[in-house]
Amino acid sequence: MIISRFVAVLLAFGVLSGCSSMGVEPWERDILAKEEMQLTTDAIEAATDDHIYFSKEASSGGRGFGGGGCGCN
Amino acid sequence: MKNNDKISISAALTAATCTLLGTTALQPVQAQEDPGWDFNTSLLYYGEDNDRIQDLSLKTLSRRTFVDDRILSLGLTIDALTGATPNGALPQSFPQTFTKPSGKNTFTTPPGEFPIDDSFRDTRVAISANWDQPLGRLYAMNVGVSASAEFDYLHLGLNAKLSRDFNNRNTTLSGGFAFASDQLDPVGGIPDPLTQMRNVRDDDDDGNSGRSSTDTKEILDLVLGVTQVMSRNFLMQFNYSYSDSSGYLSDPYKILTAIDANGDAIFLPQVPGVEGPSHLNYYEHRPDSRSKHSLYAQGKYYMSGKVLDASYRYMTDDWEIDSHTVDLRLRWPIGDTSYLEPHLRFYTQTAAEFYQISLNGLNDGEPLPEYASADYRLGDFDALTAGLKFGWKTGGGNDMSVRLELYSQSGNVSSSDLIGSQADRDVYPDMDAIIFQYSYQFGK
Known part of the structure; x- marks a missing residue:
C-alpha cells in the first residue's frame, strides 16, 4: 500500500515536472480559448454518442464516466 | 469622442x-462568464435497418451561470423507442416459435431470419443536475446526480469530480467517481439463468414460475485524468478509468438456441392445446461482476482555422473483452459563421469468454456451461461510423447544427466455431443504423 502510494506520488511528480516545460504563457491563450478548441465542443452530441455506443457495444466511458442508467445493455 | x-x-x-x-x-x-441562462437542445433520430430499434429522442441541457464561474446544469432526455432487437436465437431453415417475454403469447420467425420480438415499445425519461464550482484559485469541483426511468428499468446515480491546475494552468489533474444503483423490473419477470424457455402461462405444477420479479445492479466508476496544453494550438487529455459492476448483469430478454450435431435447433414435441416454443432455447447467464479498465487519449490541434479532434480508447475487462476505438473529427470553417465537420469512428472488440452463438452438445449429454450469452454486443465485431455535420450561426447569434451519420456493425465468427448447417446461414446479426441530429443552442 505504502509502495503504491509512493509510486503514485512519484508518477504525479514526474508528470508535473515533465509537463512544466510545455504549455504557453497566459497571453498566448487566444487559440486555446476558442470554443472549437474545448475538449468537448458539443455536450449534447457527446452525450448522445456515449449513449448510443453504450447501448450497442460492450465498451463505455473513457472520455468520462462509463455510466449506466439504461436497460439497453 | x-x-x-x-x-x-x-x-x-x-x-x-x-x-x-x-x-x-x-x-x-x-475571465468570467456572464451570469445568465443558456440552452442546448437537440432532436435525434436513430434508426436500425431490418425493423430493429428506432429511437426518437429529445434532449435539453440548460445552464445557469452565476458570478464566480459557478454553473448549474440541468439535463432532460426523453426517448421514444420502438422496434426490436435480436433475442440471441439463431436463424434456421424452418420457422421457429418463441414465447414472448411477457409469457402471455408467442411469436413466429420465418426461416432464414434472426428472431426478433417486434412488440417492443418503451419510453425513457432521464434527468440530471450538476453543479460546477471553483474552489480557490486553482481547484474546481463538480458534483451531480442523475436518474432515469423506463418501463422496466430505474436508474439512480451520483458523481463528483475534483480538478487542480498546475504550471500556469497548462496542466490540469482531475479525479472523480460516479456511483449508480439500478433496478430491473422486466416484463414477465427475470428468468432463472440457463433455464428453458417456458410455455405460455406455464407456472409449473410445483408453483415455481422459474422467474423472480426484480433485481439490482451497482456500478462504481473512477476516472483519473491529465489535461495538458502542449503548445499555443495543441491540447491533449489522458484519462484512466476503472469501472466495477456487480449484481444482475445478464439481459433478461436474451436466449440461446440449443443445437444438435447437425447445427440445427432441437425440435420440441408439441402438446395439443399448449402454446409455447417450437424449439429448445435457454435464457442466458452472465457473471454477476465485471471490472473494466480504460485508457483514453484525446488531442485537439488547430491548423489555421481548422481543428482536428482525434481520440483513442483502449478497454479491457475481466470478461476477456478488449476493445479499441479511434475517433476523428475535422472542423472545417466555411466563411466566418459556419463550418463542416466530417467524422469517422472505428471500433473493434473481442468476444466475452462466455459468448457463444449457440448451446452445443446438450443432446449428447454435455452439461450446460456456467455462463453463456449469445448477445451480439458481447461477440467479436467491428464497427464503423461515418458522418458529416454542418453548423452555422443564426442571425441572432445562436448556434444551429445538423449531422447525419451511418453506423455499421459487422460480426466476426470463426468458421471453426460453426457446426454443420450453421455454415450455410447467418450466425451474427450485422446491423446498419442512421443517426440524424438537429441541435440548437441559444441564450449565450
Missing part, C-alpha cells in the same frame, strides 16, 4: 494614479 477612447483614457489615468500611489489596480483573476 468615441466610447473606446473614453475607456482607454480612463484606464490610462487609473494606471497612472496607481503607479503614483504605489498601489496595483485590482484585476479579476481570470
Whole structure:
C-alpha cells in the first residue's frame, strides 16, 4: 500500500515536472480559448454518442464516466 | 469622442494614479462568464435497418451561470423507442416459435431470419443536475446526480469530480467517481439463468414460475485524468478509468438456441392445446461482476482555422473483452459563421469468454456451461461510423447544427466455431443504423 502510494506520488511528480516545460504563457491563450478548441465542443452530441455506443457495444466511458442508467445493455 | 477612447483614457489615468500611489489596480483573476441562462437542445433520430430499434429522442441541457464561474446544469432526455432487437436465437431453415417475454403469447420467425420480438415499445425519461464550482484559485469541483426511468428499468446515480491546475494552468489533474444503483423490473419477470424457455402461462405444477420479479445492479466508476496544453494550438487529455459492476448483469430478454450435431435447433414435441416454443432455447447467464479498465487519449490541434479532434480508447475487462476505438473529427470553417465537420469512428472488440452463438452438445449429454450469452454486443465485431455535420450561426447569434451519420456493425465468427448447417446461414446479426441530429443552442 505504502509502495503504491509512493509510486503514485512519484508518477504525479514526474508528470508535473515533465509537463512544466510545455504549455504557453497566459497571453498566448487566444487559440486555446476558442470554443472549437474545448475538449468537448458539443455536450449534447457527446452525450448522445456515449449513449448510443453504450447501448450497442460492450465498451463505455473513457472520455468520462462509463455510466449506466439504461436497460439497453 | 468615441466610447473606446473614453475607456482607454480612463484606464490610462487609473494606471497612472496607481503607479503614483504605489498601489496595483485590482484585476479579476481570470475571465468570467456572464451570469445568465443558456440552452442546448437537440432532436435525434436513430434508426436500425431490418425493423430493429428506432429511437426518437429529445434532449435539453440548460445552464445557469452565476458570478464566480459557478454553473448549474440541468439535463432532460426523453426517448421514444420502438422496434426490436435480436433475442440471441439463431436463424434456421424452418420457422421457429418463441414465447414472448411477457409469457402471455408467442411469436413466429420465418426461416432464414434472426428472431426478433417486434412488440417492443418503451419510453425513457432521464434527468440530471450538476453543479460546477471553483474552489480557490486553482481547484474546481463538480458534483451531480442523475436518474432515469423506463418501463422496466430505474436508474439512480451520483458523481463528483475534483480538478487542480498546475504550471500556469497548462496542466490540469482531475479525479472523480460516479456511483449508480439500478433496478430491473422486466416484463414477465427475470428468468432463472440457463433455464428453458417456458410455455405460455406455464407456472409449473410445483408453483415455481422459474422467474423472480426484480433485481439490482451497482456500478462504481473512477476516472483519473491529465489535461495538458502542449503548445499555443495543441491540447491533449489522458484519462484512466476503472469501472466495477456487480449484481444482475445478464439481459433478461436474451436466449440461446440449443443445437444438435447437425447445427440445427432441437425440435420440441408439441402438446395439443399448449402454446409455447417450437424449439429448445435457454435464457442466458452472465457473471454477476465485471471490472473494466480504460485508457483514453484525446488531442485537439488547430491548423489555421481548422481543428482536428482525434481520440483513442483502449478497454479491457475481466470478461476477456478488449476493445479499441479511434475517433476523428475535422472542423472545417466555411466563411466566418459556419463550418463542416466530417467524422469517422472505428471500433473493434473481442468476444466475452462466455459468448457463444449457440448451446452445443446438450443432446449428447454435455452439461450446460456456467455462463453463456449469445448477445451480439458481447461477440467479436467491428464497427464503423461515418458522418458529416454542418453548423452555422443564426442571425441572432445562436448556434444551429445538423449531422447525419451511418453506423455499421459487422460480426466476426470463426468458421471453426460453426457446426454443420450453421455454415450455410447467418450466425451474427450485422446491423446498419442512421443517426440524424438537429441541435440548437441559444441564450449565450
